[in-house]
Amino acid sequence: MSAKVLLKSGRVVDPSQGLDEILDLLLVDGIVASIGKEISGPEDADVIDCSGLIVSPGLIDVHVHLREPGEEHKETIATGVQAAVAGGYTAVCAMPNTDPPIDDPAAVGFIVAEGRKAQAARVYPVGCISVQRAGENLAPIGEMVDAGAVAITDDGNPVMNSGLMRLALEYAQAFGIPVADHPEDLGLSAGRHMNESIVSTRLGLAGKPNAAEEVHIVRDLLLAELTGGQIHLQHISTEFGVDAIRQAKARGVRVTAEASPHHLVLTEEAVEGYRTEAKMNPPLRTAKDVAAVRAGLADGSLDVIATDHAPHHYDEKESAFEDAPNGLVGLETAVGIIMTDIVSEGVIDIVTMIDRMSCGPARAFGLSGGTLSEGALGDVTVIDPNLSWTVDPNAFRSKSRNTPFTGRELKGAPHRTIVGGRTVWTR
Amino acid sequence: MTAAMASSPVPALGKDLVGLESLSQEQILMILDTAEPFKEISERRIKKVPVLRGKTIVNLFFEASTRTRISFEFAEKRLSADTVNISAAGSSVSKGETLVDTARNLEAMRIDMVVMRHGSSGAAKFLADRIPSNVINAGDGRHEHPTQGLLDLLTIRDHCDRVQDLKVCLVGDILHSRVARSNIYGLLKLGAEVAVCAPKTLLPSAIGDLGVKVFKRIEEAIEWGDVLNVLRLQLERMEEGYVPSLREYNRIWGVTARKLEFAPQDLLILHPGPMNRGVEIDSDVADGPHSVILNQVTNGVAVRMAVLYLLSGGQPGSAEAAKKEAGA
Numbered sequence: 210m211s212a213k214v215l216l217k218s219g220r221v222v223d224p225s226q227g228l229d230e231i232l233d234l235l236l237v238d239g240i241v242a243s244i245g246k247e248i249s250g251p252e253d254a255d256v257i258d259c260s261g262l263i264v265s266p267g268l269i270d271v272h273v274h275l276r277e278p279g280e281e282h283k284e285t286i287a288t289g290v291q292a293a294v295a296g297g298y299t300a301v302c303a304m305p306n307t308d309p310p311i312d313d314p315a316a317v318g319f320i321v322a323e324g325r326k327a328q329a330a331r332v333y334p335v336g337c338i339s340v341q342r343a344g345e346n347l348a349p350i351g352e353m354v355d356a357g358a359v360a361i362t363d364d365g366n367p368v369m370n371s372g373l374m375r376l377a378l379e380y381a382q383a384f385g386i387p388v389a390d391h392p393e394d395l396g397l398s399a400g401r402h403m404n405e406s407i408v409s410t411r412l413g414l415a416g417k418p419n420a421a422e423e424v425h426i427v428r429d430l431l432l433a434e435l436t437g438g439q440i441h442l443q444h445i446s447t448e449f450g451v452d453a454i455r456q457a458k459a460r461g462v463r464v465t466a467e468a469s470p471h472h473l474v475l476t477e478e479a480v481e482g483y484r485t486e487a488k489m490n491p492p493l494r495t496a497k498d499v500a501a502v503r504a505g506l507a508d509g510s511l512d513v514i515a516t517d518h519a520p521h522h523y524d525e526k527e528s529a530f531e532d533a534p535n536g537l538v539g540l541e542t543a544v545g546i547i548m549t550d551i552v553s554e555g556v557i558d559i560v561t562m563i564d565r566m567s568c569g570p571a572r573a574f575g576l577s578g579g580t581l582s583e584g585a586l587g588d589v590t591v592i593d594p595n596l597s598w599t600v601d602p603n604a605f606r607s608k609s610r611n612t613p614f615t616g617r618e619l620k621g622a623p624h625r626t627i628v629g630g631r632t633v634w635t636r
Numbered sequence: 637m638t639a640a641m642a643s644s645p646v647p648a649l650g651k652d653l654v655g656l657e658s659l660s661q662e663q664i665l666m667i668l669d670t671a672e673p674f675k676e677i678s679e680r681r682i683k684k685v686p687v688l689r690g691k692t693i694v695n696l697f698f699e700a701s702t703r704t705r706i707s708f709e710f711a712e713k714r715l716s717a718d719t720v721n722i723s724a725a726g727s728s729v730s731k732g733e734t735l736v737d738t739a740r741n742l743e744a745m746r747i748d749m750v751v752m753r754h755g756s757s758g759a760a761k762f763l764a765d766r767i768p769s770n771v772i773n774a775g776d777g778r779h780e781h782p783t784q785g786l787l788d789l790l791t792i793r794d795h796c797d798r799v800q801d802l803k804v805c806l807v808g809d810i811l812h813s814r815v816a817r818s819n820i821y822g823l824l825k826l827g828a829e830v831a832v833c834a835p836k837t838l839l840p841s842a843i844g845d846l847g848v849k850v851f852k853r854i855e856e857a858i859e860w861g862d863v864l865n866v867l868r869l870q871l872e873r874m875e876e877g878y879v880p881s882l883r884e885y886n887r888i889w890g891v892t893a894r895k896l897e898f899a900p901q902d903l904l905i906l907h908p909g910p911m912n913r914g915v916e917i918d919s920d921v922a923d924g925p926h927s928v929i930l931n932q933v934t935n936g937v938a939v940r941m942a943v944l945y946l947l948s949g950g951q952p953g954s955a956e957a958a959k960k961e962a963g964a
Contacts, residue, residue, distance in 0.1 A: 413780065529758055
């Protein structure tokens with residue numbers, strides 16, 4: 210049985226091939242069969258009119274927390290991938306800070322199996338760097354890669370032991386996977402709740418200085434340079450951090466890095482009034498830092514937009530600021546936020562946006578996808594650049610509602626999400 | 637209409653007293669002026685007036701407190717309110733019940749006011765946003781302790797006849813101190829010059845941006861100031877490594893008689909309590925001629941009566957009348 214889908218007359222934006230023109234795209238049996246002008250599709254093809262819409266290689270989020278196993282009250286793999294496809298994502302990389310953590314091949318296999326069962330976005334497991342994420346001994350990285358892990362990280366925690374980080378960067382090279390790190394020096398940040406500044410001083414909240422993140426970024430860059438390993442730095446939020454990555458790339462260090470939508474559009478002022486939905490780690494910083502993260506995204510110092518989708522149950526956020534957990538859900542708002550606040554404002558163009566949300570992530574984590582070249586996976590995101598909508602957390606497919614963007618009016622939204630040639634979501 | 641505008645030119649306090657940062661100079665002065673007539677009630681043989689008769693007030697203390705809780709309780713009782721004390725230890729309102737559930741339960745019991753102390757910054761606002769009752773912040777984390785700030789202002793005004801243009805230095809653990817923030821906001825709004833003096837480990841990084849001077853050494857602060865407000869050094873700060881030892885802290889930042897040798901006679905010394913004698917303040921200073929520490933405690937009751945009266949809808953100009961009517 211063959212399934213044929215013909216996407217007619219969309220604006221195909223595929224930075225991997227330098228394409229940005231009105232084209233037709235034919236998917237057959239879950240892969241890209243052809244791309245070109247006025248393709249006369251097979252008679253049995255499902256024809257989808259995409260005029261006025263953007264046709265992009267499927268968006269990939271390399272940083273999501275699906276919370277399963279262990280915190281299914283916040284999110285499950287099934288609900289997380291539904292949120293993903295509703296946000297235009299065809300693939301997500303699941304962070305391993307679950308309970309128990311994903312630190313052995315059986316746990317990786319569980320994520321793979323549940324992801325397949327969910328029949329929506331592809332789920333790529335990320336394994337732990339260290340056993341139990343304890344930061345002491347290397348997890349069985351090779352076995353986890355054999356079971357389907359695409360990267361390793363102790364995300365949620367930084368790897369505080371520089372010796373262990375060196376070993377991870379060396380050992381992982383045998384498998385061609387990146388080592389992702391959450392850069393944070395806990396000695397400078399533990400027990401602290403927001404950016405350290407006049408705002409934290411006024412609110413009486415203990416602050417995390419930029420240096421807490423930057424010390425760790427610089428250490429990781431030095432270790433990547435020392436070992437020749439591939440480091441992926443998560444959710445960069447400071448000006449100096451962006452500069453350090455830019456300089457390291459110029460020296461030839463193998464580094465990729467993320468910008469999160471919230472660090473691109475919000476400053477620490479969002480915390481005023483002790484708003485727990487604006488509590489995240491790394492914290493929202495100053496306008497100067499936001500400008501630097503934007504510049505880093507534009508010039509490619511930051512390769513990837515990743516949401517750090519971090520669902521929390523509503524009553525966990527309904528508490529005093531210091532008692533609330535860090536994080537926000539991001540999968541279902543990323544496209545709208547980026548198109549409205551970043552693309553419309555001219556920080557990057559739509560081509561660069563798609564590079565940072567599809568091609569860049571695929572390159573950073575060595576994933577199939579991120580391209581619509583013939584023979585590639587038939588993962589496609591169709592975006593409506595003109596749709597105006599309002600963020601309503603009650604409409605989220607995610608189990609959780611923790612977003613600082615409630616009520617934001619946005620222009621631009623996912624329209625249809627196709628995974629392996631099959632439409633898994635449409636507006 | 638003109639008369640009405642003239643009689644109440646100051647906007648009311650609103651529903652809650654969460655901090656001094658959001659109050660205007662006029663509102664702060666209104667509270668201090670309202671406290672004046674209430675001072676006398678505590679000097680009577682029968683210390684009770686029916687200003688808050690029929691009002692129900694809950695004193696909700698998630699953190700241990702002696703002085704503040706008792707001061708509020710006296711203020712409430714002397715105004716004839718019905719009061720209930722809830723402390724975290726030994727009640728269902730300890731670990732386990734969330735703050736939002738506590739708020740809902742209180743709301744369901746139809747109380748009029750809550751006086752709350754909580755270990756988390758912002759907890760008072762959190763509660764105030766969720767219940768229709770008046771909320772008075774009796775200290776939230778390291779954020780604010782507005783009634784302490786007000787009673788410090790009242791004590792300074794009592795002794796110096798003004799706050800405007802006075803030089804006031806807060807000495808000690810500014811980083812963890814809600815008293816420091818309320819003092820800084822209140823003093824600046826009333827036109828004082830404000831400084832802080834502490835080891836840099838106990839100063840918030842952006843303290844200068846609040847509009848205060850920073851002194852590195854206590855000797856400089858003593859030479860500069862008209863008033864020193866000496867803050868408690870919590871003993872756990874030493875365990876956390878903010879200062880090397882209590883002995884060193886006393887020698888270098890402690891307010892001692894020897895350091896006050898050349899201080900002007902009218903230098904005023906305040907301490908919000910509870911004191912660590914021999915750490916941030918020596919006994920001969922605490923008990924000496926510069927000290928107004930017990931006046932602060934007395935003023936605390938009057939200031940809290942004023943706040944309770946104003947938040948319950950009392951008119952600032954009518955405090956004296958309300959009191960007299962009560963006495964009749």
